[in-house]
Amino acid sequence: MRRHVLFGVAAALLLASSAHAAPAVRGGDAPVKAIVASPQWKAARDALKAGHDRFVSDIVTITEIPAPPFGEEKRGAAVRAMFDQIGLSDVRVDAVGNVIGLRKGTGADNGLVVIAAHLDTVFPAGTDVKVKREGTVLSAPGIGDDSRGVAALIAIARALDAGKIRTKRDILFIANVGEEGQGDLRGVRHFFGNDPLAKRTSAFFSVDGTDASRIVNGGVGSKRYRAIFRGPGGHSYGAFGLVNPMVAMAKSVAALYEISPPKDPKTTYSASVTGGGTSVNSIPNAVFMEFDMRSESAAELAALDGKFRAIVEQAVADENAARSTRAGTISVELKVIGERPAGQTPDDSSLVRNTQAAIRAVGLSPTLEASSTDSNIPMSIGVPAVTIGSGGIGARAHALDEHIDVAEPLSSQGLIAALTSLVAAAGLAR
């Protein structure tokens, strides 16, 4: 379910005044207004606007270094050099290829805020990634998802320095691997599972995609299987009567589609890809199907997963009971090909409220949505996380004709909102 929460002027005023009246409600317009009133923020904002051409040039540089799934090394090396060049400290590439750089805070707070963007694209090695430019429109595979996001990290770090902004908490910049598809969020998963800094993380931003008004604070969890049904096979005529793995698979799909999952929290499934068999005159030795399950709720996802396993096992048992097993039985292998934990950053959390206020501060109307992004990982372990856009307009993500429009003021608005959200989360030191 996509939840679009549109705030009008009246609602914004109401929120601002209620925040003032009731300090128990954390974050929101009042603290963000204090940030945007500061001379440091104004200097940073001006730097983002003034540096826009350089930002666009970085987008092109990053886009034109191929970063296919499980092949992000080359782009990562270039981003590492950029992290060094802009003066981040402790710059490193971790065991899975995440590029990490630190911007120290004042130490007034031991917390740490992560801002990440993903290096990988969905496009295989060999894809032409040369950027074509017509006016403010730049076209190339991966340019909006997520090359612009990675370039935004660089632009924001430069602007923080230009504005001499000091934060109470450390800020960790991560250009991470493995967000897309079978990458299965492995970069951010590795960070939170292994990095010593993960424990100190008090807020997480993923800058992914363009739309600056969109906040993803619902993490749709998913579990994906390839179910491979195997049997003895045989001649379609001579061996008629033997068990057939395609029947076990068919009965599984038919029974799975009797499940009525809840609408809220939204929970879904799909029998998506199938294949197998050798020739029309042979009982197949093996057939497979890929099955996708998703939910906004970890509990509902687990319940659906349990039903999936039970149904498949039952269908296999039924087929072994229905036909002859004299040449062998049907078995099934359940191979997990994707697993993203569900999670949620509450609508009334300070992270969400500050981010909404930061978006409003640049004149846009924030929406709250649920999706499946790198933020799923921190959300699932209770770390407040949101996925935000880097600004401008993007279209045709995951398609070869992917393109972005970097026309101002929309392009810089996203960068400014992201910087503001980041500073609000990290705490502006006076």
Add this chain to the structure above:
Amino acid sequence: MRRHVLFGVAAALLLASSAHAAPAVRGGDAPVKAIVASPQWKAARDALKAGHDRFVSDIVTITEIPAPPFGEEKRGAAVRAMFDQIGLSDVRVDAVGNVIGLRKGTGADNGLVVIAAHLDTVFPAGTDVKVKREGTVLSAPGIGDDSRGVAALIAIARALDAGKIRTKRDILFIANVGEEGQGDLRGVRHFFGNDPLAKRTSAFFSVDGTDASRIVNGGVGSKRYRAIFRGPGGHSYGAFGLVNPMVAMAKSVAALYEISPPKDPKTTYSASVTGGGTSVNSIPNAVFMEFDMRSESAAELAALDGKFRAIVEQAVADENAARSTRAGTISVELKVIGERPAGQTPDDSSLVRNTQAAIRAVGLSPTLEASSTDSNIPMSIGVPAVTIGSGGIGARAHALDEHIDVAEPLSSQGLIAALTSLVAAAGLAR
């Protein structure tokens, strides 16, 4: 069902004596004994034995000319030259590629006997078809199925001339295309559907495979579909609730496998090959399955076909009723990818009885079997037909390590039995 009818000496004697006592029973040992007692037959038999090396050389020549499915032209051209060289008349290649040559009879009977062997192999273009020889064992893809059969036609035609055998009926030699798999018997189907000589055909032999004791007089019919289920597709999460073509297919397979076909006449089915879908996070636009149905009975095959169509249509309707069709409905295309009519040449027909007697005359024990061969076509329109072996031993047909053993006397025995059966069907003119 494979029916193995083994005749012992006592049974053979009984049949011989009953044929003598009751002339209403046509064919059998008595007329065959008259043929094998003739000096012409003896001369032909001796010619087959004496020409065995030449026969083996022809097998190698034919085998080493690739004849993949739907690519028999080159082998056909070579066989056409052989038909010319051995003195057949009216040699021609018909519209689909069958190579046809006539050996005129005396005209005492207007009937015509066809003896055919198929040019095509199951092996794709590019397969190494070089023959390897070790002693009497020759190995190459297609060598037994059916290069040896084609060479047998040449050897038999030569032997008929060597023995100065004159027959009452014309004999038509056909090296036909399209027996295997998706070829779907198209060569013989074309002959019986289009050739002016088809109407005069009173008996049909297909020389296919090696085993000289095997007579196929039951034609297992088959009908094969590729069922393509289509729908609107969509995002597995965003478009959850839309109809899914994989569910219609799954329900079809599950319902089809509830059918209990008769054991006699043997009737079978198989869901054999499947495929479709684009990615694990997409509801598929299209999936397909290939379904094979066979029966010894044309009526049972037609009944099964009717059930298949009804079940598939119902499954599609059920899916369109079960989920949303707002983005489009599920439809199914049923593409016939194979159709072989069922048929039978009666066990007590003169063709079967003469062929059994001819096999016994070389010292082998004939069996009667049901299979799916080129003979299905004439059987299905009431033309007496049998499929017989060309002799010797064959193994691993349809596999790359296919091989035959041409050791004597087994190799020539098959040729002699085939020649004897042919002369019995065509009538020896004195």
